[in-house]
Amino acid sequence: MTPNWKSVEEMLIFLGKSLLSLLESLLFTIIPRPRKNVAGEIVLITGAGGGLGRLLALKFASLGSVLVLWDINEDQNEETCKLVQEAGATRVYAYTCDCSRKEDVYSVASQVKKEVGDVSILINNAGVVTGKSFLNCPDDLMEKSFDVNFKAHLWTYKAFLPAMIANNHGHLVCISSSAGLIGVNKLADYCASKFAACGFAESVLAETVAQKQNGIKTTIVCPFFIKTEMFTGVSTGCPFLLPLLEPEYAVTKIIDAILQEKVYLYMPKFIYIMVFLRSILPLKTALILAEYLGVLNLMDGFIGAKKKE
Numbered sequence: 001m002t003p004n005w006k007s008v009e010e011m012l013i014f015l016g017k018s019l020l021s022l023l024e025s026l027l028f029t030i031i032p033r034p035r036k037n038v039a040g041e042i043v044l045i046t047g048a049g050g051g052l053g054r055l056l057a058l059k060f061a062s063l064g065s066v067l068v069l070w071d072i073n074e075d076q077n078e079e080t081c082k083l084v085q086e087a088g089a090t091r092v093y094a095y096t097c098d099c100s101r102k103e104d105v106y107s108v109a110s111q112v113k114k115e116v117g118d119v120s121i122l123i124n125n126a127g128v129v130t131g132k133s134f135l136n137c138p139d140d141l142m143e144k145s146f147d148v149n150f151k152a153h154l155w156t157y158k159a160f161l162p163a164m165i166a167n168n169h170g171h172l173v174c175i176s177s178s179a180g181l182i183g184v185n186k187l188a189d190y191c192a193s194k195f196a197a198c199g200f201a202e203s204v205l206a207e208t209v210a211q212k213q214n215g216i217k218t219t220i221v222c223p224f225f226i227k228t229e230m231f232t233g234v235s236t237g238c239p240f241l242l243p244l245l246e247p248e249y250a251v252t253k254i255i256d257a258i259l260q261e262k263v264y265l266y267m268p269k270f271i272y273i274m275v276f277l278r279s280i281l282p283l284k285t286a287l288i289l290a291e292y293l294g295v296l297n298l299m300d301g302f303i304g305a306k307k308k309e
């Protein structure tokens with residue numbers, strides 16, 4: 001029987017490419033990846049009225065980007081706009097937009113396209129949390145979690161991805177959560193919406209790869225708790241491995257990941273180990289570990305953000 005040379009050749013190419021990509025990854029764990037220039041890029045940040053969104057806006061302003069700020073809370077968003085201008089940004093546009101409403105997203109998006117131009121970096125950051133055990137979650141709040149934390153991403157992609165594809169240039173950033181990787185007690189609706197956001201971002205990434213749209217980049221961010229208002233009152237049972245993150249630190253890491261075009265950013269690093277252990281350990285052992293790390297009681301002191309609308 002003659003050997004099938006085509007499949008031997010394909011196998012060698014596959015092995016060679018795999019080895020090269022592994023070496024590349026290894027190299028970039030030793031030396032930092034080159035950072036891209038985002039001066040002049042049109043960066044849209046949802047949920048820019050506070051927390052991470054505001055800090056992200058300030059960082060992009062210092063990098064010379066044009067900023068488009070969306071938030072449901074007009075006063076808070078205007079405040080961010082003012083701070084960003086004071087930080088030296090010359091082109092900043094603030095829009096009031098309820099990202100949970102598809103019609104709002106589409107109409108504000110077309111206003112942005114007319115008044116500012118094609119968005120080239122889209123950061124889906126707006127988020128809400130209910131923070132109750134599942135049977136105590138009111139239906140409307142659970143729906144809101146999905147509308148803001150996940151469905152808004154569908155509408156913003158629909159609005160801005162076509163121009164990115166046409167220009168073969170763009171970056172889609174999904175601010176999900178470590179709760180989008182591992183289920184957490186008292187965060188059922190939040191976790192489900194964040195899992196959905198991760199799955200959606202990863203699937204569109206696969207689509208862009210399959211269609212060879214190599215100018216479109218994706219970054220999926222999955223942080224543990226950050227000391228913003230959103231999760232006021234939460235605690236960690238293991239501050240050494242799972243510290244509550246400082247917002248400045250989290251945002252510096254997010255900016256680094258975007259500029260270096262990293263696909264996944266989990267923080268702190270122990271989240272990578274938790275995801276790995278969860279997939280290989282027997283459930284009983286994983287739960288013993290979760291209990292030891294206090295993961296089942298993270299939400300016990302949860303208060304959440306004060307209502308500002």
Ligand SMILES: NC(=O)c1ccc[n+]([C@@H]2O[C@H](COP(=O)([O-])OP(=O)(O)OC[C@H]3O[C@@H](n4cnc5c(N)ncnc54)[C@H](O)[C@@H]3O)[C@@H](O)[C@H]2O)c1
Pocket residue numbers: 046047048049050051052053070071072073076097098099100101124125126127128148175176177178222223224225226227228229230231305
């Ligand atoms: N804080 C954390 O511990 C933590 C951890 C992991 C992931 N995250 C995620 O990071 C993102 C930012 O969180 P944060 O900590 O800065 O929260 P935050 O509450 O400080 O800010 C969220 C912003 O989103 C805005 N927003 C809420 N609903 C909106 C809507 N319908 N339309 C438009 N804007 C809306 C709010 O007005 C607010 O300005 C969220 O997606 C959150 O789920 C936060």
